[in-house]
Amino acid sequence: MACFSVLFCLLFSLFFIIAQSKPAILLNTSPYLSPTTILNYQKMVQNFKVFIYKPNKPFNYTTQAESLFYATLQNSHFVTHNAEEANLFFVPFSPDLSLRSLARFIGNLRTDLPYWNRALGADHFFLSCDGLGHDSNRNVVELKKNSVQISCFPAAGGYFIPHKDLTLPPIVYNPHALPENRTVRFLGYVRHKAVTSPSLIDELVNYREFCVETEPSDETTFAERLSSSKFCLFEYGNDVSWIGEALRFGCVPVMIADRPVNDLPFVDVLRWQELAVFLRSERVLGELKHVLHNTWRDRGERMKRSGAAASKHFVWNEKPEPLDSFNTVMYQLWLRRHTVRYARAE
Template sequence: MMRPSAATRPRIRLPGGGCFFSSIAVLGLLVMYQNIRFFSVKLSSYPSDTVKAAVGGEDDMDPSSGVYHSWKVFKMNYEEMERKLRVFVYPGGHRTPQRLTGKYASEGFFFKNIRESQFVTLNPDKAHLFFLPVSCHKLRGQGVSWEGITNGIRNYVRALMLRYPYWNRTLGADHFFVTCHDISLRATEGVPLLVKNSIRVVCSSSYNNGFIPHKDVALPQVRLPFSYPAGGNDVNTRKTLGFWAGRTDSNIRSALTTVWKGDAELDIQNSRKNGTSVKHNKFYGAKFCICPGKSEVNSPWIADSIRYGCVPVIMSDYYDLPFNDILDWRKFSVILKESDVHRLKHILQNISDAEFVALHQNLVKVQRHFMWNTPPKRYDAFHLVMYEVWLRHHVIKY
């Protein structure tokens, strides 16, 4: 049977037997429809179920690099994901945020990449996972308030419960939601089961602010487009011990600035300027880039450091690092406690030249994992996010 076109297909329908609903129930559903109409878009064609050949990237990685917890396990599971994983993208919601630039670009690229990938299925009965395509970034750009976004997501999920049996089958445990916007976790508060059961893929992965490790997934926040080439094989030109410039919008950032501003070897600045050529030159000239945590949200600073070959120094007690199940961050970064801020210079000075070279070389090897591409390429940021979601699918209990 031919499917109706997107232009004629109703966006929200009553389930079978809807004619028996009372007039009051029908009116209630219509009111709910009006509440979520800003989520609705016309449906377009989806990729077919046929698995496409991998696009771009090398077929094999270098297992000798040592940047993985276990190359053998990662490769085996990754290839299984490529063969088997199927995702049903619910209609409605948003197709792709208009902009694929700026500090929320990871969200836009994911929405675009999921439909460009081989993972999408038109048949929900064949799906392992179900994607809720609601873009907080796009809604905020349309002027919708934080409360409005939360209420809209709640009503959108309720409509899916009426139309499809899949949420109710698992209470949302095989559903996932993606956002890089600051609202991220707060946007899910209107649906308790989305908070407790579903996989939330978010840039705000501080687990003292609602992020649930081992269920939720840390989405790498990448500011795009990159204005300058990737750093690499340039250890001899890196003379500054450590560099950071940003807003003092958290306790650790305030402490970092208070203790080290004006130091001769640590270039620490309380600066609101982003993306300038001077700042990027400092990325290229520093051995270590300090990455202090923010009060609630993540920032692109870690991804910038990786891109420009500046070894990240993670200073956040509650931050779940992106791809932590796959990558051994201690092989290409320095991980400290926030309380180490007074010892920061001493710690970095005691990292030998040989240790720094090894960290830098490994950092160059993981750069590809923090790249977004269209269409997506093997082992890039999109595929590693899907791999993390795939891992969590295996612990779902029906």
């Protein structure tokens, strides 16, 4: 009887441990940093308000991502004409506006309206694909230091402040159809633009485990390449426009860089350490293959599923849809609405 009691206690304890650990196991397959992401997203959709300042004169952004974001923002339900109810303020200005003219524009906002001075611009945001350069003028300094800068990915070195600034994901208008049958043929796929200096990717051309090409012959071939590869290799700073497609097709991104990558799209939302592999650019070929084989064996299938779930955030729509690129960028702005109220300068 005593043995039975001990056995019962052991089985009950084991059941309790498994029951307690099950949510954690499920959470590990989620692409999100927080289990409350979807709930908080719904709150954002209902409550977020943005006031848009009037630019000095009409202008156009120079990139598709900026233009689409700005046009979508202007026509969205997030916009309010009552600045008093706004959570954040958008500062629109032309990409080719000189820093002197930009300083004058911010100075006018400071003088004519009360909102900039309340937080010295910390509850403001702006678009600048290449990033805002350095300047000694107080107005430009506050805009760069305090306001949220939305850049294009990858952001220009030196012009991006992690934990404050955001990046727009590359545009994917019409995602390729997923192949019905997936046959894995390659350890890694590289869509490689020719570079003048030697790189790790240059060494992969001679290895059959890797598919390296400058450009696929057509969209169908591109889709087949992604779906038949375990990993997709990206040299940070070169062409990363297809990272969303790689995630969608279950091709785990491998970011090869000589420094930490801190400007990934949706870095406040997605668990990038579970979605991608990060390697230093000085890795030799043998070490690269070893890391990729081990990663796929230990967590490749899980990363593939998480990436497919995360890929919906990389889709741009002419008319926004829930959790698409535009709305996820807005969600990241929503997360920044509780700004630090800096002491007003004398």
